[in-house]
Amino acid sequence: MKQFTYTITDPVGIHARPAGLLVKAAKALDSAITIEKAGGKSAPATKLMALMGLGVKSGDTVTVTAEGGSEEASLAAMERFFQENL
């Protein structure tokens, strides 16, 4: 299991469009990706409604975890995704 933390800079947070893109990106990976919001709530990155339900806002810190498969590559892809989109 590998993880990184990231602070959201997008002014609206993980809103519909980036959440949709995130699901697409996460589905393309061979690891199970989980997004955890500081405070405990978490959701699999492949589930759109659950992700949006986290209500992650600008300035919130999330922990992204990759489990199984090529964890390192998956996490690197996720890190790039967060930097570019969120």
Added chain:
Amino acid sequence: MQVATGKSILNGIAIGPLRIYKKTEIQTCQNSTLTPAEEWERFDAARRKAQEQLAGLYDKALDEVGEENAAIFEIHQMMLDDDDYLDAVKAIIDTQNTTAEYAVTTTGDNFSATFAAMEDEYMRARAADVKDISRRVADILTGQQDAGMDGGRPAILVADDLTPSETVQLDKSKLLGFITRHGSSNSHTAILARTMNIPALIGVDFDDSWDGRLAVLDGYNHCVYIDPAQELLATMEEKRKSDLKQESLLQNLKKKPNITLDGKEIKVYANIGNASDVGLVLQNDAQGIGLFRSEFIYLESENYPTEDQQFALYKRVVETMAGKKVIIRTLDIGADKQAAYFNLDKEENPALGYRAIRICLTRKEVFKQQLRAILRASAFGTVSIMFPMIISVREVRDAKEILAECTAELQAQGTAIGKVEVGIMIETPAAVMLADELAQEVDFFSLGTNDLTQYTLAIDRQNPKLDNFYDPHHPAVLRMIRHTVEAGHRHGCWVGICGELGADLTLTETFLRMGLDELSVSPSAVLPLRKLIRSLDLSSAPTT
């Protein structure tokens, strides 16, 4: 006359009868006579059909309102693929032996309640999206079609709420405007209405007696007049006509090249001062953004905006423009534009003072932050960088050197960067005199005619006493422009104007004859300018 107020989401006027739209209640049988497996089959077939419809709506929206706004229908498709959502539908069918339409409606209500209970206003607005997709599937299952929406004469639609898909499906020729009781200015419906140029008011408390009565929806003043007085009606008709003129101009010019009768082409771009102005650029069909004043990011913050914050904003603009050129002018602060945290000294002559590139070249870290953000955004479209207030070749070289440093740093980190054109503002007499040398350093020039006029004529434009002496068409200024164009072209540099003079229709012919390659004007000036360009014939004798 009765007046009701709400929150306007588009500055526009609609005049016509009101029509109250009531959604037909879906008649759903709860208990199924089929097996759960058969109901699931029905649901799955309806879901696939809904996906097809949404793909069609996406294409329609893409055409009418652009990629960023159309994305909601892609999200809708993904919502219909969501595992949790599908599991919930299946669980209801399996455990309660219900019909598919009952299961999907209940699931929609449950998920939408979850969103509606969230504290974030944006997420609360998503409740409507979940209901929208559930309703779509249920309608397919029950063979329902919403009549009533488009029927009859053109009218101002009044409804409790409208979903994004209802908004896009509305027949625009019959829809004068709409009024809703619920909804937020954040909702996709509001965004779509804005982009489709439909006057709309939300948060209006209406009653059934309004149905069929004549009304004026005044989007400029956030209100609706029911049974308007004659005088008011006449004023509003006038206002509406001038809005329509603009609109029809747009329809005639949309996607047509800006080319004179004798075949000379010129680019018409728009100036923006905020990321939210991008909608206006697309609405007015400008070919690109010729001047993105980046100062607003600094003026609106309490402290230096971070690289990531800036990147997010630039990226949004660049993505929305979808490959069309976006020229970002680097920080032009100082003089009349002040941000407290810069701690700039008070100056005797701020217009001649510590401002723009002069600040950037001495506060290199601030400058680099912005350049890195712009470079990162360049991977998402077509970006150009423009330096303001240049007076010497050395400044351009220094700025380019810092830019090269940022490029190298980003590349070393493996960050993607697009191909970026570099240009400068020509807004000082010094830059005009040195145009030949400067042109060898950059890809383009953009004439900032406001400052250039002020510096050339030594006239402070803020001082009303000087109005008699001020001539925007002063021959000295026009000669400066001509000199700049000729020098730029000698060295393969394209030359444009991004100052107010660019929108001066009495000079358009002169500019075309001078050989300017681009004019960048405020979004509302784009269409009148394009219309004029297409009517000019430079092969005949000059008219001025």
